[in-house]
Amino acid sequence: MTFKYKKQLGxxxxxxxxxxxxxxxxxxERSGDKLxxxxxxxxxxxxxAQMILAELPLKTFLNEAIIPYETDEVxxxxxxxxxxAAFAPIAHLTVGDFRNYLLSDQVDxxxxxxxxxxxxxxxxxxxxxxxxxxxxxxxxxxxRVVTQFRNTIGLQNRLSTRLQPNHPTDAVNGIAxxxxxxxxxxxxxxxxxxxxxxxxxxxxxxxxKLMDELIQTYQIPTQSCVLTHVTNTIEAIELGAPVDLxxxxxxxxxxxxxxxxxxxxxxxEAHEAGLSLNRGTVGNNLMYFETGQGSALSADAHHGVxxxxxxxxxxxxxxxxxxxxVNTVVGFIGPEYLFDGKQIMRAGLEDHFCAKLLGLPMGCxxxxxxxxxxxxxxxxxxxxxxxxxxxxxxxGIPGSDDIMLNxxxxxxxxxxxxxxAMGLKPAPEFENWLTELEIFQDLDSVKLNDGLAKPFLHILxx
Amino acid sequence: MSHKxxxxxxxxxxxxxxxxxxxxxxxxxxxxxRAGTSIPTDELxxxxxxxxxxxxxVHNPLNLQTxxxxxxxxxxxxxxxxxxxxxxxxxxxxxxxxxxxxxxxESSYQTLLEYRQASNRQYDLAIVICDGLSAxxxxxxxxxxxxxxxxxxxxxxADWQIAPPVIxxxxxxAAGDDVCESLKAKAVIVLIGERPGLSxxxxxxxxxxxxxxxxxxxxxxxxxxxVRPAGLxxxxxxxxxxxxxxxxxxxxxxxxxxxxxxxxxxxxxxTHNNRSFLLENKSL
Numbered sequence: 001m002t003f004k005y006k007k008q009l010g011x012x013x014x015x016x017x018x019x020x021x022x023x024x025x026x027x028x029e030r031s032g033d034k035l036x037x038x039x040x041x042x043x044x045x046x047x048x049a050q051m052i053l054a055e056l057p058l059k060t061f062l063n064e065a066i067i068p069y070e071t072d073e074v075x076x077x078x079x080x081x082x083x084x085a086a087f088a089p090i091a092h093l094t095v096g097d098f099r100n101y102l103l104s105d106q107v108d109x110x111x112x113x114x115x116x117x118x119x120x121x122x123x124x125x126x127x128x129x130x131x132x133x134x135x136x137x138x139x140x141x142x143x144r145v146v147t148q149f150r151n152t153i154g155l156q157n158r159l160s161t162r163l164q165p166n167h168p169t170d171a172v173n174g175i176a177x178x179x180x181x182x183x184x185x186x187x188x189x190x191x192x193x194x195x196x197x198x199x200x201x202x203x204x205x206x207x208x209k210l211m212d213e214l215i216q217t218y219q220i221p222t223q224s225c226v227l228t229h230v231t232n233t234i235e236a237i238e239l240g241a242p243v244d245l246x247x248x249x250x251x252x253x254x255x256x257x258x259x260x261x262x263x264x265x266x267x268x269e270a271h272e273a274g275l276s277l278n279r280g281t282v283g284n285n286l287m288y289f290e291t292g293q294g295s296a297l298s299a300d301a302h303h304g305v306x307x308x309x310x311x312x313x314x315x316x317x318x319x320x321x322x323x324x325x326v327n328t329v330v331g332f333i334g335p336e337y338l339f340d341g342k343q344i345m346r347a348g349l350e351d352h353f354c355a356k357l358l359g360l361p362m363g364c365x366x367x368x369x370x371x372x373x374x375x376x377x378x379x380x381x382x383x384x385x386x387x388x389x390x391x392x393x394x395x396g397i398p399g400s401d402d403i404m405l406n407x408x409x410x411x412x413x414x415x416x417x418x419x420x421a422m423g424l425k426p427a428p429e430f431e432n433w434l435t436e437l438e439i440f441q442d443l444d445s446v447k448l449n450d451g452l453a454k455p456f457l458h459i460l461x462x
Numbered sequence: 463m464s465h466k467x468x469x470x471x472x473x474x475x476x477x478x479x480x481x482x483x484x485x486x487x488x489x490x491x492x493x494x495x496r497a498g499t500s501i502p503t504d505e506l507x508x509x510x511x512x513x514x515x516x517x518x519x520v521h522n523p524l525n526l527q528t529x530x531x532x533x534x535x536x537x538x539x540x541x542x543x544x545x546x547x548x549x550x551x552x553x554x555x556x557x558x559x560x561x562x563x564x565x566x567x568e569s570s571y572q573t574l575l576e577y578r579q580a581s582n583r584q585y586d587l588a589i590v591i592c593d594g595l596s597a598x599x600x601x602x603x604x605x606x607x608x609x610x611x612x613x614x615x616x617x618x619x620a621d622w623q624i625a626p627p628v629i630x631x632x633x634x635x636a637a638g639d640d641v642c643e644s645l646k647a648k649a650v651i652v653l654i655g656e657r658p659g660l661s662x663x664x665x666x667x668x669x670x671x672x673x674x675x676x677x678x679x680x681x682x683x684x685x686x687x688x689v690r691p692a693g694l695x696x697x698x699x700x701x702x703x704x705x706x707x708x709x710x711x712x713x714x715x716x717x718x719x720x721x722x723x724x725x726x727x728x729x730x731x732x733t734h735n736n737r738s739f740l741l742e743n744k745s746l
Contacts, residue, residue, distance in 0.1 A: 031558045034558065035558065035559060035560070035561070165490075166490075167488055167490070168489075171487065171488070172737070172738045173484075173487040173488075173738050173739055174487045174488035174490070175488075175738070176487070176738030176739060176740045177481075177484035177485075177487040177488050177490070177492055177739075178488060178490050178492055179740070180481060180484065180492075180740060181479070181481070181484070181490075181492035181493060184479070184481070185499075210737075210738060213737075213741055214738075214740055214741065217740075217741060334657075335557045335558060336557065336558055336559070336560050339557075339558060369657060370513065370516035370517060370519075370520060370657065370658045370659070370660070370663075371520045371557060371595050371657055371658070375513065376509075376510075376513070397490075398490040398491040398492045398494070399490070399491025399492075399494050399501065399505065399509060400491070400509065401490065401491050401509070401512075401660045401661070403488070403489050403490050403659075403660075403661060406657065406658075406659030406660070406662070407659075408513070408660065411491075411501070413496065413499060413500055413501050416499035416500075417499065417500060420498075420499060446499055447499075448477070448496065448499060450477050450480075451480055452480050452481055456740070458742075459481065459484075459739055459740065459742075460480060460481070460483075
């Protein structure tokens, strides 16, 4: 076996067979890489791998595919859409230089926007591995990614929320009750998005109709989504259902996407079907993607690539389809991939940074399951860090408790905490609606009014 | 400068939400009020208690003595329960290494092989009890479920040959495959503590697999989820299990090949009323 990457440290020589191994060993500790047998074997080995990675020219990632071009359509997408002209200004830099450059005062939102098509997911993953949490926050904060459908997501000092009114039996009044609760707490500008309990096309159509009528009746400047498989949504469109956003979970390898029952062609077909409806009012970004570290490993489709690099490759898939929203579901997958609050926090910051650097409207489902070593305090920490980093949106759900998916994510109250503590506001169109309905006494200082907004008063009558 | 001290009125601190009556529509934590924009103390602590119970469910070890005694006291258990262990040594290992929780330890596997050779019986069904992610689910629901299932089995086919119940500590569903293989049973039914939810720390999962062996894919299993009095009740759960077992023996397969044709009561609630209270008396 020949070792491509080597470094002498004292009397020890550290060697790494290939780029994938080097990337994996350089990754901050997490349980999923250990489970896959890819993690660094010692703390020293990890830092040595990071040192070698820092010396690596960015060009390396164009010449050495970590998953072969011939067998993986995500690799082909990354290589075929790479923009050499955009890459030219940084083509001579190493990964270590790249970190310095991103942090330097030479770089602002405009340089970052111009650079995007020249950056590959692997370059983003590599530089993130040698960045501290504060670096991930600071550079992400410089990135500006603005998307539009019926409102504008991602403007500076804005934090949007997906209102997630899930119910274990999709009971229509149960869902409506959670929607109303969320709206009265100023949540729901990113999307009103339901994870259906019964996952089939007719159920999907009914839920879409429910939300569409609500949005139209109360003229809420937002969009709806049923988070069902993309092929279900295509069928729903064919049946004439009022589809705003098209949802799909995506991953960073062709084989992992296979296990989700999707490929680039299916996503293209869905995207075109959505565009044909022309339902956006201020813009036409209409795809909604969810991702999360560990999905490729869990589908046994990671090709010896660490989970964070796999995750970043999913962003190449996402950016091909100009999404309105993308979010990592960072703590949902469980402790075998991200063990505790510390690992969840690091992964959340990495995912947000890499996605923003690549030009995605990145949000985060700041969440945990009951078998992970995490609690509400860890979520508060990550929420605050992501709020500072300029995260596009978070979830909003009654009292943090998803009674359908059995996990905990951020509450309607949490979103208001973030807005209050960090001076953030919802999307401007939604802000106007909240003002018109007098849901807030003072929106700038995040003071709510007591009582129910006027258009909804009729529900208290009987 | 002087400050005028006025007594804080406790009733004025927390704002209640006037839509509390909507709680009848959902168990979601709606209309919980607010202190400023934050969650009021009573709701905060209710949540913390639910989370604490869920954590305890994951970490409290299974009470083996009680469970074994209860299993051995069941009617017509002619062979006493067997106590086995997965390859995951402890809870931390179990949580981080699902691959190890899926396999019986070498000594457990060997013990079962030898047991089967000594007994020289042909088993139709192996019953496996894994702690999974909630020992409290097993402690609360395993015995009543097995009782209900055994009563069903007695009704149709008098000669179900049932292996002694096998308890697997730190076991995942696939640990049952090793049990089925080593005991040479025709099918296996695994009772396991499910990943605890905030409002359901003690939910039991039941998995049925025809001719399971090491490496059997999840697509070959049938699952009955959320077995507990507040979820799928014992009689309904055992009905489903009974149906699935009979079908598995009839078609000699399980999993995707075996469709559950029993009807869920709560299915498709939307067909009854497609409009919510929010749209009553409202027109577009």
